[in-house]
Amino acid sequence: xxxxxxxxxxxxxxxxxxxxxxxxxxxxxxxxxxxxxxxxxxxxxxxxxxxxxxxxxxxxxxxxxxxxxxxxxxxxxxxxxxxxxxxxxxxxxxxxxxxxxxxxxxxxxxxxxxxxxxxxxxxxxxxxxxxxxxxxxxxxxxxxxxxxxxxxxxxxxxxxxxxxxxxxxxxxxxxxxxxxxxxxxxxxxxxxxxxxxxxxxxxxxxxxxxxxxxxxxxxxxxxxxxxxxxxxxxxxxxxxxxxxxxxxxxxxxxxxxxxxxxxxxxxxxxxxxxxxxxxxxxxxxxxxxxxxxxxxxxxxxxxxxxxxxxxxxxxxxxxxxxxxxxxxxxxxxxxxxxxxxxxxxxxxxxxxxxxxxxxxxxxxxxxx
Amino acid sequence: xxxxxxxxxxxxxxxxxxxxxxxxxxxxxxxxxxxxxxxxxxxxxxxxxxxxxxxxxxxxxxxxxxxxxxxxxxxxxxxxxxxxxxxxxxxxxxxxxxxxxxxxxxxxxxxxxxxxxxxxxxxxxxxxxxxxxxxxxxxxxxxxxxxxxxxxxxxxxxxxxxxxxxxxxxxxxxxxxxxxxxxxxxxxxxxxxxxxxxxxxxxxxxxxxxxxxxxxxxxxxxxxxxxxxxxxxxxxxxxxxxxxxxxxxxxxxxxxxxxxxxxxxxxxxxxxxxxxxxxxxxxxxxxxxxxxxxxxxxxxxxxxxxxxxxxxxxxxxxxxxxxxxxxxxxxxxxxxxxxxxxxxxxxxxxx
Numbered sequence: 020x021x022x023x024x025x026x027x028x029x030x031x032x033x034x035x036x037x038x039x040x041x042x043x044x045x046x047x048x049x050x051x052x053x054x055x056x057x058x059x060x061x062x063x064x065x066x067x068x069x070x071x072x073x074x075x076x077x078x079x080x081x082x083x084x085x086x087x088x089x090x091x092x093x094x095x096x097x098x099x100x101x102x103x104x105x106x107x108x109x110x111x112x113x114x115x116x117x118x119x120x121x122x123x124x125x126x127x128x129x130x131x132x133x134x135x136x137x138x139x140x141x142x143x144x145x146x147x148x149x150x151x152x153x154x155x156x157x158x159x160x161x162x163x164x165x166x167x168x169x170x171x172x173x174x175x176x177x178x179x180x181x182x183x184x185x186x187x188x189x190x191x192x193x194x195x196x197x198x199x200x201x202x203x204x205x206x207x208x209x210x211x212x213x214x215x216x217x218x219x220x221x222x223x224x225x226x227x228x229x230x231x232x233x234x235x236x237x238x239x240x241x242x243x244x245x246x247x248x249x250x251x252x253x254x255x256x257x258x259x260x261x262x263x264x265x266x267x268x269x270x271x272x273x274x275x276x277x278x279x280x281x282x283x284x285x286x287x288x289x290x291x292x293x294x295x296x297x298x299x300x301x302x303x304x305x306x307x308x309x310x311x312x313x314x315x316x317x318x319x320x321x322x323x324x325x326x327x328x329x330x331x332x333x334x335x336x337x338x339x340x341x342x343x344x345x346x347x348x349x350x351x352x353x354x355x356x357x358x359x360x361x362x363x364x365x366x367x368x369x370x371x372x373x374x375x376x377x378x379x380x381x382x383x384x385x386x387x
Numbered sequence: 388x389x390x391x392x393x394x395x396x397x398x399x400x401x402x403x404x405x406x407x408x409x410x411x412x413x414x415x416x417x418x419x420x421x422x423x424x425x426x427x428x429x430x431x432x433x434x435x436x437x438x439x440x441x442x443x444x445x446x447x448x449x450x451x452x453x454x455x456x457x458x459x460x461x462x463x464x465x466x467x468x469x470x471x472x473x474x475x476x477x478x479x480x481x482x483x484x485x486x487x488x489x490x491x492x493x494x495x496x497x498x499x500x501x502x503x504x505x506x507x508x509x510x511x512x513x514x515x516x517x518x519x520x521x522x523x524x525x526x527x528x529x530x531x532x533x534x535x536x537x538x539x540x541x542x543x544x545x546x547x548x549x550x551x552x553x554x555x556x557x558x559x560x561x562x563x564x565x566x567x568x569x570x571x572x573x574x575x576x577x578x579x580x581x582x583x584x585x586x587x588x589x590x591x592x593x594x595x596x597x598x599x600x601x602x603x604x605x606x607x608x609x610x611x612x613x614x615x616x617x618x619x620x621x622x623x624x625x626x627x628x629x630x631x632x633x634x635x636x637x638x639x640x641x642x643x644x645x646x647x648x649x650x651x652x653x654x655x656x657x658x659x660x661x662x663x664x665x666x667x668x669x670x671x672x673x674x675x676x677x678x679x680x681x682x683x684x685x686x687x688x689x690x691x692x693x694x695x696x697x698x699x700x701x702x703x704x705x706x707x708x709x710x711x712x713x714x715x716x717x718x719x720x721x722x723x724x725x726x727x728x729x730x731x732x733x734x735x736x737x738x
Contacts, residue, residue, distance in 0.1 A: 090547070217697045245696035249645040250638045258438055259690035262421070280638065289429030308488070308550075 078336065079110040081130030082139040085166075086118045090306060094387035095166065095326040099139070102329030120144055124151045131158045137336055138162045140177075145170040152176040161339055165328045167220075174347070178339070181331045183324050184350040185221045189228025191355045191372055192301055192322045194365040196269065197236055199299075199320075202361045208238040208269055211260045213246040213253050213281060215273040221324070225273045225303060241267060246277040253280030261288045269299045275309030275321070278302035282317050292317050294359055305356055307385040313377045316358040321377075323353040326387065356381065404661050404677040407710045411684045419691040431567045435687055443683035444571030445471075445630040448578050449650060450657035450675040452623030455582075458599045459619040460518055461667030462525025463655050469536025470510045470624055471631030471647030476540035478503035478632050479549040479641035488550040496555060504628045510536070511624015512617070519616035533651070540643030550640040560637030571633050578626065579676055586672065595619060599667035653682055656707065662714055681710070 080103050084096050096113070103109035112135060116122035120143050130138050131154055138160055142148065148169045153176060155162050161178040168180060200208050212229055215222030226243070233240045241264045246253035253272060260267065261284060270285075272278035278300050282292055290297040293316035302309055305323040312318040331351050338345040355365065360376045375381060396402060415422035415435070425434035449467050456464045481502055484493025510532055517528035563570055586592030597605045598612045606612045627647075634646045659665060660681055661674025689702055712718055 214696055242693055243696065244690060244693075245699070247645075249648075250640070250642065251634065251645065254637070255438075255442060256690065259435070259687060262433075262435055262438075263419075263691060263693070276642075283638075287429070287431075288433070 077108060077110055078137065078340070079112065079133075079135040080137045080139060080336070081112045081114070081126070081133070081135040083114045083116055083123045083126040083130075083141065085116055085123075085141050085143045090387040091304070091324070091326045095141070095328060097386070098327040098329035099332070100329075102333050107333075116143060118143055120147060127151050127155060131155055131160060134158075135160060137339070139165060139332055140169075141165045142167050142169050149173070149176065163332055163335055165332060179335050179345050179347055179349055181328050181335065181349045181351060183221075183353065185224025185324075186228050187224075187350070187367060188303060188322045188324060188353060189225040190232070190367045191353075191365050192225075192271070192303070192320060193228055193232030193236075194367060195320050195322075195355060195357065195362050195374060196299075196301065197232070198362045198365065199357075205268070208236070209241055209264070209266045210238055210269045210271055211241050211257075211264070211267050212243040212271045213256055213273060213277045214243060215245065215248045215277075217245050219248070221303070222273055229271055246272070246280065248274050248276060250276045250280040250283075253277030254284045255280075257281040257284035258288070261285065261290070267298055269301065272300060272302045275302050275304045275306045275312075275318075278309065278312070278318050282312070292319075294319060305354075305385075307382070307387060310356055310377055310382050310385055313356055313358050314379065314382055318358070320355065320357040320374075322355045325351045325353045327351065400662060400671050401674055401677065403714050404674050404681070407660065407713070408677055408681045408684060411681055411688060411706070415688055415691065419688075422688075422691060427567060430565065431562055431569070435691055437569070439680065439684045439687045440572050441569040442687065443680050444569075444575040445634050445647070446650065446653055446657060446679040446683060447575040447676050448626050448630045448633075449654040450661070450679040451578060451582050451672060452619075452626035453651075453654040453658050454661070454663060454670050454672055454675040455595060455619040456525070456623045457655075457658050457663060457665055458667055458670035459595045459616045460525050461599060461665075462518070463651075463658075463665070464511075464514060464529045464620065464623050465526060465651045465655075466510065466514060466529040466532035466536055467623065467627040467630075467654060468647035468649065468651040469533050469540070470507050470627040471634055471650065472537050472540040472641075472643040473510060473543070474503040474507040474628035474631030475635030475641040475646045476543040476549070476643050477506045479551050479635055480543050482551045482553070482556060483549050486549075487547045488552065490552045492551070492553050492555070500632060503632055504625055507624045507628025507631065508621055509624070511621040511627070514624065515617035515620030518620060519613045537643050540641070544641055544643055548640050548642045552639055556636055557639050558636065559633050560635075560639075571637075574629065574633060578629065579672070582622075583672060591615075591618075596669050600669070654679070657682055660707075660710055660714075 082099050085092065100111060100113065103111035112130065112133065114126035116126060123140065123143060127138060127140065128151065138155055140162060142164065145168055149171050152162055152171060156176055162176070164177050164180040166182050169177060171177070196208070210233065212226065214226055232238070242260050244256045244260070246256050253276065257270065257280060270281050272281050282300055285292050285298050292298050292300050299319040300317060302318045302321045303324055305321045309318060309321050313321045328351055331349055335345045335349060354375050355372060356375045356377050358377060362374050364371045364373045419435070422435045425432055425436055427433065452467065453463060478499045481494050481499040482492050482496070483489040486493070514529050514532060517523045518525050559570055559574070561570060594610055594615050598610060598615045602612045631646060635641050657678035658675045660678030661671060661676070663670050663674055685703060685706055689699055694702055
C-alpha cells in the first residue's frame with residue numbers, strides 16, 4: 020500500500036516535472052515575440068547566403084544574439100542587421116539563442132560548418148566558452164565578442180571585444196555635474212546614489228566613477244542604496260532617502276527606470292525636479308522615454324549606453340580584412356545628453372566629449 | 388492573579404508575532420529618532436511609518452491568500468509574484484488599447500480591472516485544479532505558473548513595458564482625491580476585513596482548517612475537500628491579481644519582468660513569521676498580516692539606517708533567523724523546560 024502510494028507520488032511528480040518543463044520553455048518562446056520575427060529574418064538571411072554563395076568579395080558574418088529581452092537588445096540586433104546588410108556587401112546569418120547558452124554553442128558550431136568568415140557573439144553568460152571558441156580558432160575563424168565579456172583561460176580564443184565602457188559613462192556624467200555646478204554656482208553638492216543591481220557590470224562601473232568624483236571634488240555623498248534597476252525600487256529607496264536628508268540636491272540614478280521612480284518620489288514629497296527645482300536627477304541609458312524626460316528637464320543629464328554595436332564591429336572586420344591587428348578591447352561611442360546648453364563638452368583623460376542638448380529632433384531620432 | 392494575566396497574554400497566538408514587529412520598530416527609536424514622526428506634507432501623510440504601512444500593502448494582500456492556501460493544502464503557492472505580473476499586464480494592455488505608452492484610457496477602467504482579476508482567478512483556478520484535483524504537490528504545481536507566468540505577461544504586452552500615464556490609473560497606488568492616506572493602505576485593510584468576515588461568518592475558515600489537518604477525515608465527515616482546496620487557490624489568485632494592480636498602478640505601467648519579483652518568498656515568510664505552521668491546518672490570518680508588516684518594517688528600517696546595499700540581505704537574514712527561532716516549537720519547549728526547572732528549584736529552596 021505504502022509502496023504503491025509512493026509510486027503514484029513519484030509518477031505524479033514526474034508528470035509535473037514534464038509539465039513544468041513545457042511551461043518554462045513556453046515562457047521562453049513567448050518571452051521573445053520579436054525573436055520570432057528576427058528568426059524569420061535570419062532564415063531569410065541564410066537563404067540569401069546560399070543564393071549569394073561564392074560571389075567572391077561578399078563577407079559572411081554569423082551573429083549569435085542572446086535574445087530579445089529588452090528594447091536595448093532589439094536595437095542591438097537591428098544595428099547588426101542594418102550594418103551587415105547585403106547592400107553593404109555582407110551576408111549576415113542571424114541566430115536568436117532565446118537566452119540559452121546551449122543554443123549559442125550550437126549556433127557557433129553551425130557557423131563553423133558553414134565556413135563563415137567571421138563570428139560575432141553576444142554571450143548570454145561569461146563562462147563556459149572555452150571549448151567552442153577553441154573549435155572556432157582551429158577553424159581559423161575570427162570571433163568578435165559584443166556587449167558582455169567572456170571569461171576564457173586563453174585570451175587568444177577571441178579576436179576582439181566590443182562593448183560599453185560603463186566607468187567612462189559614469190566619469191562623463193560626473194564631469195558634467197562638476198562643470199554644471201560651477202556654471203550654476205552651486206554652493207554645495209549633496210548627492211544620493213541609487214545604484215543598479217549590485218554586481219552588474221553597469222552598476223560597478225557607474226558607482227566607481229561616482230565614488231572617485233566625490234572624492235576628487237569634495238562632494239557630499241549622503242547615501243548609496245540599490246534600486247535594482249527598477250522603477251518601483253528606485254521610488255521606494257528615494258522615498259526613504261528624502262526623509263533622511265533634507266538637503267539632497269542631486270540624485271545619481273544608474274538607469275532610466277530608477278530615475279522615473281526617483282522623480283515620482285521627489286514630486287510626491289512636495290519637492291521639484293529640473294534646472295530650477297530643488298533636485299537635479301541624473302540618469303543613464305538614454306532610452307526614448309528617458310530622453311523625453313531630459314527634454315522636459317525632469318532628468319537633467321542622461322548618459323548614453325549605446326546598443327548600436329554594428330558599425331564598431333564592421334570597423335574591426337575591415338581592419339582584419341586589411342590584415343591589420345585590431346585592438347583587443349573596443350568601446351562603442353557613447354554620447355551624453357543634457358537639458359539646456361550650460362555645459363558644452365566634458366573632458367576625460369584629455370579626450371573631449373561633446374554634450375548634446377536635447378531637442379525634439381533628438382527625441383524623435385531615438386529608435387529605442 | 389497578575390501573573391496569570393501575564394501568562395494569558397504571552398500564551399496568546401499573536402503574542403510573539405506582535406513582539407517581533409514591535410522589536411523591529413523599536414530599533415528605530417535608537418537609530419533613527421525621526422522614524423515615528425508623521426506629518427502632513429504636500430497635503431498627504433508623510434513619514435517612515437506611513438511608508439512601511441503603504442509599501443507593505445501588496446505583501447499583506449498576498450500573505451492573506453498564502454495563509455489560506457497553506458492552511459488548506461499544506462503547501463505554498465509560489466506563482467503569486469508571476470500572477471501579479473499577469474494581472475498587471477492584462478490591466479495595462481486593456482487600458483492602453485495595445486499601445487506602448489498612452490496618456491488617455493483606451494477602455495473603461497472597470498473593464499480592465501475586472502479582466503485582470505478574472506485572469507488572475509483563472510491562474511488560481513489552474514493551480515487549484517492541479518493541486519486539488521490532480522493531487523500534485525503545491526510547490527510543483529505552482530512552479531508551472533511561476534516559470535511561465537512572466538512569459539505569459541510578456542506575450543500580453545508584446546515584450547514591452549506598457550505605460551498608462553493617466554492620473555485616474557495612479558489612484559490605486561497613490562491617493563484618492565484629497566484623502567491624505569495612500570490608497571493601498573485602504574485596499575489592504577478592506578481585503579483583510581472581507582476575508583476575515585467570510586472566514587468568520589461562514590464555516591469556510593473551519594472547513595479550511597479541518598481539510599488542512601486531515602483531508603481524508605474531512606471527506607469522510609462530508610466535506611468536499613477537493614473543492615475547498617480549489618477555492619483557496621482561486622482566492623489566492625484573485626488576491627495576487629489585486630496586489631498586481633496596486634503594484635502596477637504605483638509605477639503606472641506593466642513591467643512584467645519586475646512586478647512582484649521574489650514577492651512570493653516574502654509572502655511565505657510572512658505566513659511563517661505570523662506563527663503559522665507551513666504544513667497546514669490551524670492558521671491565524673492576523674498573524675500573517677502582522678508578519679507582512681514586520682518584513683516591510685525591517686526593509687524600511689534598514690534603508691533608514693543607511694545599510695549598504697550589498698549587506699542588506701545579510702541583515703535581513705539574521706533578523707529572520709532570530710524571529711523564526713524564537714517562534715519555533717523546539718525553542719519554546721526549551722524555554723518552558725528551563726522555566727519549570729527554575730520553578731522546581733525555587734520550590735526546593737523554599738523547603
